[in-house]
Amino acid sequence: MHDDLSGLTALLAVAEKRSFTAAAMQLRVTPSAVSQSLRALEERVGVRLLQRTTRSVGLTEAGAHFLARLEPAMKGVHEAFESLGELRDRPAGVLKLTVPRYGYQEVLAPHLANFLASHPDIQVEIHLEDALVDIVKRGFDAGIRIGELLEREMIAVQVSNDIRMTVVGAPSYFATRGKPRHPRELRDHDCISYRSRTHGGISRWEFMDGAKRIEVAVNGRVSLDDVDFMVDAAVDGLGLGFLPETRVRRFVADKRLVRVLEPYCPALPGFFLYYPSRSQVAPKLKALIDFLKKGRRRGAGASPLCQGSCRLG
16 A cells, blocks of 8 residues: 555656656655656556656656546545544644745745744645646645636635835936936836736736826736846846835935835835635644734735635736
8 A cells, every 4th residue: 555655646746747756856765766657657557647758758658648637546545634633632644835935035935934933743844936837736735826816716815915016216317318207208208017927918017196007018028027137137237126114115215216106106005815615624734824914914814806815806
């Protein structure tokens, strides 16, 4: 039975990572051990499950069909083991999360050390990826994303304050191009665009003029898919950036960046921890949710998107 489970676990890891080496690192065994487990599994079932080349590894048609049936079954096995933790005094197990880099910096990094100290039986496996992913298919317990980006059919709990956006530029940029006085004037400026890693599109800049919402399709010669590099580009004078206030605060303080259009800059829904609506909340996940909710600044209400916990969609 142990050999069967190890072979199945190895298959799931290789299918996700598309690499024996990466799968071995995840399972904390050698690549040779992964290869042997999979070879033994294929011999037992009498069907080739993986297609191996010198450069890559992928599923055969039979392997893909088998994996589609295997994933929910293995998830049930893991949940059965983890349910035993409910009988213990403390939450336990591996908490697997998908988080964007900015979300990790804003939400998890300030609290992770204290959370782990408070819950010594919990391990946290964090996958940093800005693109939206299928958390059910990928086997994540939960994800953290900006509220307005969440998938349908998810339960979401706000774990950060709303995000105040701001338009910034370097003094050298304004010296040659001047400062915009209204969001519509941004069409005449070089703007550093954010390109989504999920769909590849360029995000429009959104503002509020009183109760009126304004969307601007900005132009510019630089587009990036990483917030920190957008900040660097703005500091270098490559254009105006539309960025979270927390990411540019220190550059504004030392006058390397200047804020403009302040009356029009909105506050966007902050970060939410989300998980499938049909999932029972495991003690380890509930522990993280409670910890992050307590970590929000006192006096900050929930975004209009969700009050406390809600179903999005």
